[in-house]
Amino acid sequence: MEELSSVFMEAGVLMAVGMAFVFGFLSLLIIAINLLASFSSRYPDPVPSVKQPQQTASSNTGEISPNIIAAISSAVAHYRQKNSKA
Amino acid sequence: MEELSSVFMEAGVLMAVGMAFVFGFLSLLIIAINLLASFSSRYPDPVPSVKQPQQTASSNTGEISPNIIAAISSAVAHYRQKNSKA
Amino acid sequence: MEELSSVFMEAGVLMAVGMAFVFGFLSLLIIAINLLASFSSRYPDPVPSVKQPQQTASSNTGEISPNIIAAISSAVAHYRQKNSKA
Amino acid sequence: MDSLNTLWMSTGLANFELGQVIMMLVGLGLLFLAIAKGFEPLLLLPIGFGAILTNIPVAGFSEVGGVLHYIYYAGIDTGIFPLLIFMGVGAMTDFGALIANPRMLLLGAAAQFGIFATLFGAIALNAIPGFDFTLKDASAIAIIGGADGPTAIFLASKLAPELLGAIAVAAYSYMALVPIIQPPIMKALTNEDERQIEMKQLRHVNKLEKIIFPLAVLILTIFFLPAATPLVGMFCLGNLMRECGVVDRLSSTAQNELINIVTIFLGLGVGSKLSADAFLNVETLGILALGAVAFSIGTAAGVLMAKLMGKFSKDPINPLVGAAGVSAVPMAARVVNKIGLQSNPHNFLLMHAMGPNVAGVLGSAVAAGVLLALVG
Amino acid sequence: MDSLNTLWMSTGLANFELGQVIMMLVGLGLLFLAIAKGFEPLLLLPIGFGAILTNIPVAGFSEVGGVLHYIYYAGIDTGIFPLLIFMGVGAMTDFGALIANPRMLLLGAAAQFGIFATLFGAIALNAIPGFDFTLKDASAIAIIGGADGPTAIFLASKLAPELLGAIAVAAYSYMALVPIIQPPIMKALTNEDERQIEMKQLRHVNKLEKIIFPLAVLILTIFFLPAATPLVGMFCLGNLMRECGVVDRLSSTAQNELINIVTIFLGLGVGSKLSADAFLNVETLGILALGAVAFSIGTAAGVLMAKLMGKFSKDPINPLVGAAGVSAVPMAARVVNKIGLQSNPHNFLLMHAMGPNVAGVLGSAVAAGVLLALVG
């Protein structure tokens, strides 16, 4: 019985410390996001300048695969053919 | 020589037992499929009600990826542009 | 100091042997490609006959996936619908 | 004759134990829930199938040399599979709504009360004869309240591997039951006026914020809770790949093919822990009961916190969004939206609920880290 | 000078053994068959390439530390790769035709006579000096008659790993040769009238049947032949994912990216077993001869069974469809269709042949299970 109450105590402490930590941590994150927002507001979305480096890099990220191009070409060709009959 | 004939015997028994088992098993499966058919006939294809649960679940199964959408949009735009010239 | 010079010597030999080997190997490859070219020129691109065997094989290589077909069909349908309004 | 006897002795019929039969029925039950009821099918289908396979007599799926044995030890015991799932989930998650309204993090924090209260409850269950949960067991069970599958599996594999099967099944089942568990609690704790509250439209979040956000989360976690960095780190890696815009092919693979492959294996591996001796005991009943409690308390804590915040906030806060703090992305947010529409057909809360919803993911990863640091 | 000597001693030319050269030519031959002749290229290309790599002197691809060594032991010795392939094949297989006409299962059963007759034949070969097949070896060889690659690889990895290379090569080669091996046998055993028989159109199979079917197969296997559950179980998992309709993203990954990745590794791993000492012996010739016999006997047994069934059936049965019972999906069914069209240009047997064709997959998995249970 004694042991049980000591584990209870431990669980209670865990609950208190845990919730405090979770709240503390996420509160810090709120502050961090607010700081981040004020920092980022100085750099409005520079979409093109972020995309440019990638094109010069040797990645083919974002390129549409030839298979899909082929699929689309044939689909469009098919559709055009159908349309021209109508 | 004796040994060989005993292995032969063993192989023969394997052949008999094996074929009997395969036939027996697949025959049972025939019975099972017939039972299944009579059971299932009571539940004609409920296509929409089977599909619904998935949409409420957190899966994005079956969604077409944004890449493909983008590919198609550009293909269609391209085609429209070409068409409008003609 | 003596040891350093012996490692230097080793590095020098490595450099000489290595470059010689790389040049030798790639020179052989030049010869091989030239032989290959004269051999291959007797077999001009037999595209259809190379493709045929695949169709009889049990692979579904190169088939466009049903997902993509579905995507395209819906895109084309969408486009047609839009077009018909205009 | 001898062959026939060998063959008979190698049938399942000659070797069945009752527990195996029951566990196969449990596996079939999970398949039924997944297929017919749409309960988190991506995980529960492979889990249910794995449960059937692992209980087949003679076949030895989960013994040395069996395929489920290799899957479990290579992917779950090492923690790799749940971490890869978490990376994929990170690559699927848009934190825009949370960055636009960061106070929603408090709702994600409050909802974690479901975890810690359940931890207490699991220890309390020890008072009942038959239960004997250690603090590690209790912690692993409590994380069900986090409403996050990979987090629960990761923590259970570290703290209480023998309970892993029951915990994962409970976590995914209750996540599927969110539309049934949450609404009564949400309605009981709010009045009609509160549920009709409309919230201010969210500001636009720019690209730079979205890129730095996962790094900021990671750095804070490194500073204060390194024990959570496996989970948070892989999640942030996925999110950074998504937002940075220069590795789209990696991001796409992480949230499609890779997560699909890992999901199949993770499910089978979890299912392999659903053996009769690990599952058919009173502790499993306790776990299922505690899981339901955990979800309920988490939901209530989220809603009450939202009410409290509403009192002190200059911008109005609809207390329903607090329920989304348990995570269960995106189901809980959809439930909030639906209940909100019932009171006010012009009030779309979905985007507002996405903030606490993704906050809940972070919150339970942090809670898991606390438990690992203090109990593990 | 020393460097030059070291370099020379590290060339292939200075270290070649005759056997390695011959095996590389065998590898090139497999590549030729795969690329120029279209023989099962998805497997034979990586197998042929693996055969070349494993026989390179000095490089040590299949020794400890070599990449093929890791691939073989991680994926084939454990059985994981063939099982994943089987899962993918399950996800690709439509059992509709079989469910609509379940008696076709008997054709799939009859064609397995090819397996058991070959087992007998392999033992008989021991009478010739130079052959010394154990019962395990004979069983692994006989499974070639199942006309199913992953089943053959799985069984060979369990019963006779040293014969794995030759068995896999024979299995895939003969599967590619089905359009050449089967027609003469089919024509010899049927007359023109029989080949012209038209069959009744198949009934519609509903979704529920297709969902329950893989589970029913699994349960029967659990009851009567647990030794077959690794193969049958993974196959049924794939098929359930396909048919259930709620995990399409998993099903798609299983039948595309995952099976492709595993196919590359499986092929390389099988190729790694094509070393000179394991392949260049009279036993390989025996295996190749027995494989051809197995396919022929299986085809004949299927056709004869179909003739027998036709005698007792109220609906007409074209005996040609029996040939599809060897599996080799979907090639054997296509051959049936083609031979049928030669006799009756309006008779499309393809769908009718798909029933015995997929039945043959189940039949050989069951036969593999019997061999594992009795010999393994």
Next chain:
Amino acid sequence: MDSLNTLWMSTGLANFELGQVIMMLVGLGLLFLAIAKGFEPLLLLPIGFGAILTNIPVAGFSEVGGVLHYIYYAGIDTGIFPLLIFMGVGAMTDFGALIANPRMLLLGAAAQFGIFATLFGAIALNAIPGFDFTLKDASAIAIIGGADGPTAIFLASKLAPELLGAIAVAAYSYMALVPIIQPPIMKALTNEDERQIEMKQLRHVNKLEKIIFPLAVLILTIFFLPAATPLVGMFCLGNLMRECGVVDRLSSTAQNELINIVTIFLGLGVGSKLSADAFLNVETLGILALGAVAFSIGTAAGVLMAKLMGKFSKDPINPLVGAAGVSAVPMAARVVNKIGLQSNPHNFLLMHAMGPNVAGVLGSAVAAGVLLALVG
């Protein structure tokens, strides 16, 4: 109180070492280069992230039981990940331009002088106190001059694993810097007239040549340099899958999903070697300096070789294309094209530069093989 203390002792703040902080900043720096500057983001992003993770105190990512530990030992220590990347790169590479003009191979050979000169330079650095590179270390460092990531990682994992992190970072960074490093050297070694030279259009290459080419490369490598066959073999397998036309689904998976998955893991695994004690020393500075030298010498050697060949060639050769011989595919070829256009706006050198560019890949794989054979 005790809990609070345990919690504090488990924070990062209580356990930081200076070296870890610096290495995290290095990791953040790599992320910055990857995301903001577009420096080889596919590799440098996961490497940078891995560097952060591995330096987190308490978390133990790279200790036994940590996820990065498993990734490193399963994929990099075995050499499997770089080999799979190389297979994917092979499946992406079109050798048409090289087959059409095979003399370009000499440019790919000349540019490897960057490797061997750097090897000499690394040994020379030992004269400076603080440096103590063995011949193995020097060889691993020199391979940076090959401008090929997977080759560098593969060789470093075999010859100098403790330098792997620095070598990989240097290799990818300088590859990203090719557009900055090469132009001044190219312009210094050529005059305006030379840069304006137009080259003869390349002949059509037929399918058969493209299919046999990878096999021919493999066979020559087997004959003369088996030590290079892991790299060359996997590369040729990828290229054969691409060109043969019968296994498109395998080829597509190798150059998409599989390479993406492996890239994520490879990057994380390389990053796990960026620990403070392995990176924060004067040797890293030496590696970075030598890497820049290697690229420069390789570029110069390629350009000079092209000038020399131009003197003896009947068809004109623009010496700029020699710079592409370092590989860094396709960046170096693009740089050649751009510099060429500056002198002659109608002169498109891209296709002509692709020949030496892919020749450079083969050249550095061969050089790596020589180093493995002589030093490994």
